[in-house]
Amino acid sequence: MRPPRLDRYVVKPTDLNRRPGEILERAGRYPVLITRGDDPLVLARHEWVSTLIGSEERAALLAELSGYLTRRLTGEGGDEGGIFDWLSTFDDAGVREFVGELRAAVRDVQAGKLEPHAIDALLHEWRESTIRPKAYLATLKRTVRIRRR
Amino acid sequence: MSVPLREPPGTAAAQTKDPHHIEAASGSVAKGWDRTVKADAKAAARAFAYLRDHPFQRYPGRCFPLRGPEQRGVWQYEVNDRHRLRYSAVKGEARLILVLYAGDYH
Numbered sequence: 625m626r627p628p629r630l631d632r633y634v635v636k637p638t639d640l641n642r643r644p645g646e647i648l649e650r651a652g653r654y655p656v657l658i659t660r661g662d663d664p665l666v667l668a669r670h671e672w673v674s675t676l677i678g679s680e681e682r683a684a685l686l687a688e689l690s691g692y693l694t695r696r697l698t699g700e701g702g703d704e705g706g707i708f709d710w711l712s713t714f715d716d717a718g719v720r721e722f723v724g725e726l727r728a729a730v731r732d733v734q735a736g737k738l739e740p741h742a743i744d745a746l747l748h749e750w751r752e753s754t755i756r757p758k759a760y761l762a763t764l765k766r767t768v769r770i771r772r773r
Numbered sequence: 774m775s776v777p778l779r780e781p782p783g784t785a786a787a788q789t790k791d792p793h794h795i796e797a798a799s800g801s802v803a804k805g806w807d808r809t810v811k812a813d814a815k816a817a818a819r820a821f822a823y824l825r826d827h828p829f830q831r832y833p834g835r836c837f838p839l840r841g842p843e844q845r846g847v848w849q850y851e852v853n854d855r856h857r858l859r860y861s862a863v864k865g866e867a868r869l870i871l872v873l874y875a876g877d878y879h
Contacts, residue, residue: 718841745834752849752857753840759805760859760874763798764843767873772862773846 631657678740685747686730693723713754722750776803778872781810781818792825795860795870805876809856812877816853823850828860828870847873 633650634657640647647667650656655668685707692708694700696719711719729746732738775796797803810817823836829848831837836850839859850858859874 714841721840742833745837748834749837749849750840752851753844755878757874757878759801760878763802763873764847767798767861767871770863771846771871772864 633657634659675740682740682743689726693719710751710754725750774799775871776800778803778806778821778875779810781814781821783814784818785822788822788826791868793828793868793870795821795824795872797872797875802872802875805874806858806872809852809858809875809877812856813853816856820850820852820858824858824860824870829862 632654635643635647636659640658647656651667652669655666655672658665658667688707692706692711696711711722714722725746726743729738729743733740733743775798778795778797797806806817823830823832828850834851837848839847839849847859847861850860852858855877857874857876857878858872860870860872863869863871
């Protein structure tokens with residue numbers, strides 16, 4: 625959910641005492657800006673604020689990913705010890721597939737078709753796919769002829 | 774040699790008329806499953822019911838296909854924050870699920 629603009633409804637601190645019910649009701653629909661000199665406050669739904677904070681974290685993550693991909697593309701090595709080190713498990717085709725899925729998810733979030741947490745889930749799923757215990761790999765190899773792919 | 778996966782106590786009744794049959798790909802996979810049931814019986818029961826009723830229904834971040842060409846067709850169900858189930862369908866067996874890995878790898 626995209627948070628609405630912050631200055632649609634502006635009140636003074638004294639209004640909070642005079643009309644608390646009305647202001648709370650409005651804050652449930654869109655953020656209320658409370659003027660306070662040079663230090664204004666915003667009264668807003670927890671869900672909107674969470675979305676904003678989550679957006680910042682995801683933007684930072686995408687910047688890290690961009691750095692990793694650039695290093696990989698220019699042959700400067702992967703991301704040893706970095707948060708995207710696990711992507712080195714995949715060959716170029718795998719990374720292309722990953723980026724394609726991520727781009728589609730970001731577009732769907734922007735279009736409101738997916739919740740922002742879908743991006744976290746996608747990253748988690750790809751990260752989990754790189755964890756391959758020896759016993760699992762052996763079973764994977766042993767069952768290759770009977771598994772439906 | 775595959776062995777039937779033990780149904781955890783407290784597993785909900787099937788929600789479908791034609792549930793899947795779940796087997797472990799080996800005795801060691803079955804033992805891994807038993808350890809998972811012992812560690813978290815409630816979550817294991819939920820996992821068993823999910824696989825039995827709709828093993829290939831996506832649940833983002835919980836039940837999803839694994840990526841990478843060598844894992845094509847393999848799905849993962851996250852029992853809890855530590856335990857995982859990895860499984861696939863079997864050629865020529867419409868309602869059989871083969872568990873390739875069960876346990877804690879974190």
